[in-house]
Amino acid sequence: MFVVKKILLGLLIYLVFMLALFPARVALQLAPLPPQVNIAGVSGTIWDGSADTVSVDKRLLEQVHWQLKFLPLLTGKVTVDLTVGSRATAVSGKGLLSWSLSGVQAQDLRFEAPGSFLIGDARLPFRTKVDGELSVIVPQLTQGKPWCEALDGKVFLNHLSVNNQFGDYPLGNIQLALACRNGEVVLSTDEKGNGLGVKGEVTIGENNKLLVDAKVRETAEQPDDLKKALSFLGKSDNEGYYPIRYSGVIPGL
Structure with missing residues (x-):
């Protein structure tokens, strides 16, 4: 029984690390993005990642960076701290965005x-x-x-x-x-x-x-x-x- 618990604990730790370090690039490849959305230069993880450019209906966003919050997920809410562009880009913005069933x-x-x-x-x-x-x-x-x-x-x-x-x-x-x-x-x-x-x-x-x-x-x-x-x-x-x-x-x- 002790061996089984150690194996289960090891699997749990492995899954946590896999989830924490899951590459954003792989996640976007698996995601069914609409045809009018094009994302390039993706790096980082799903929790803390960035994209060089995001194009939506020929509207270009540059230097997109996100941080996904963990605790809101426990209540069924996806919360992202999002930053777009800088003073050197045509489009810039930032804010805390959340999505839930409501x-x-x-x-x-x-x-x-x-x-x-x-x-x-x-x-x-x-x-x-x-x-x-x-x-x-x-x-x-x-x-x-x-x-x-x-x-x-x-x-x-x-x-x-x-x-x-x-x-x-x-x-x-x-x-x-x-x-x-x-x-x-x-x-x-x-x-x-x-x-x-x-x-x-x-x-x-x-x-x-x-x-x-x-x-x-x-x-x-x-x-x-x-x-x-x-x-x-x-x-x-x-x-x-x-x-x-x-x-x-x-x-x-």
Whole structure:
């Protein structure tokens, strides 16, 4: 009996070391990755590993590093401390991400990318081209239906510029607040968060439904093409605000 216990203990120790040192490269070879995902330059273990590049729908992430937490696994939750890129890369980010049967959670999430990274190959209406940089800070995110259960954060659109068949619109810097309302994602701004005289909110609902409820008035900081286009929005109110209304799906999706 003593010999059997020693053998079982030896097997247990062997399995623990095998699991702790299991190569990430082998794990990814065994994983059924979607065809639009391509991972290269994988090193380390499944617990502490990295990849030189991760490509998702032609969107490239560089210098991806992860640390898988052990204790949350005991409660049925996969928790990863994730880092993407650096100051030298176009896309960078970090945060604590968790997944369980109840959905995805995130804490202290930061993400920075050029606008072209998010738009990808999507064709925007009116031959629109968007240039600028995106910065997202999310202290807390809990997935829910249709999108969220809890959400707190900010979105910064820096050096935003829009060009289409109607003109050039250098919009500058815009700050938006992120929140969750009845399971829908809400982005809101006011005139303190932009120099465009815009205030209102955008709601993203089920099936990529987009609802814009905002208004804008002329300011000295607005580009000339935008000032000329304000009258096409309708009649201004007593305070000089023109309505901005849209209900449909997210353009390009």
